Amino acid sequence: MNRKFYDFWVGLFAVLGFAALAFLALRVANMQTVRQHETYKISAEFDNIGGLKVRAPIKSAGVVVGRVSGIALDPKRYRAVVSMELDRQYLFSRDASAEILTSGILGEQYIGVSPGAEETMLKDGDRIKLTSSAIVLEQLISQMLFNKAADGSSGGNKQ
């Protein structure tokens, strides 16, 4: 068997291998959305981010407009600072509000951005003022139990 024979088969092998990698990158992982449009960074402070994770989506009206790029704790005021990267083609007014929502009951958490009414738009490095925190299920339940208990005791006093 001569050199050409090996060259042909090894060439075919390499082409197949890289085609498989390209298939995994483009069809399975959808690389097209990775090299997306340019982004700009904004941040927002929350009292409690619940289970929000880095790279969680940021949605407005259900459409993904960006990703969470970092989460940190402000060491002075003990509030969570979430930095976000938004697609440059989506601009929001300065009084836009951000809230942490959950898709479905057990789904992943994401940030929902509701548009405001002001004319000036958020720029790179700005901070969203209006935020509402994640709903923590334990707090919700304990609140409900306390309300129940308060209702029960006040009801008992009346009788």
Added chain:
Amino acid sequence: MLDWGGRRISAIGAVLVNALMRAGFAARFLLAILLNSGTAFRRFGLTIREIYFTGVLSLIIILVSGLFVGMVLGLQGYDTLQRFGASEALGVLVSLSLVRELGPVVGGLLFASRAGSAITAEIGLMKATEQLSAMEMMAVNPIARVVGPRFWAGVISMPLLAAMFSAMGVLGGYVVGVLLIGVDSGSFWSQMQASVDFANDIMNGVIKSIVFGIAVSLIAVFEGYDADPTAEGVSGATTRTVVTSSLAILGLDFILTAFMFRGL
């Protein structure tokens, strides 16, 4: 009694020291290969010939196994997921299990038993028939001429084979899930694309397969070069290649997974 216990303890010590010495030999052998691998790249025809034997001839078993593993994942995954009403997540299940684990690991195990054993047997037989000594007599370095090209061929072939295994598996999952069972084709692909990350999942799988390629190739050439130059020695070395490299793949996989996927 004391003598009996002493001899047992000495036996354990001898096994340990022997294992450590072989590990040390293997490490120095790797260094020798790396220092002498100029030939493998300057005369790339030698390496291409070895890629044909290790990579191209492993294609059939890798592609067929990948297809069937993907199809079985499709069946089993659908059976479990539909109980929770999440059968659309079948694409995620199939692709993540293949890209992260099964592609590199099962691909590596198949590669070790198909190509690694062949490399060991070939080098071991060359040693037994004194071809390696003959080369040395002719002032040809057998590590550069025989071992280097085989080592690099394995290192180059393994990631490509693992990628092909994963791609075939995803296609197999698609065939069973979408074409046979009838999961919606759109949600199969879109959920997969939403959950599989290129850098975190696919590149980590590629890194795993490169590490496994290095480990399997090193074990295969080392066992061959270190084999006793008898028929029995070569057969024992071939068996050891398959056993040691399978264990190495599983152990390395655990370590790499622990570093890569700690769930942020």
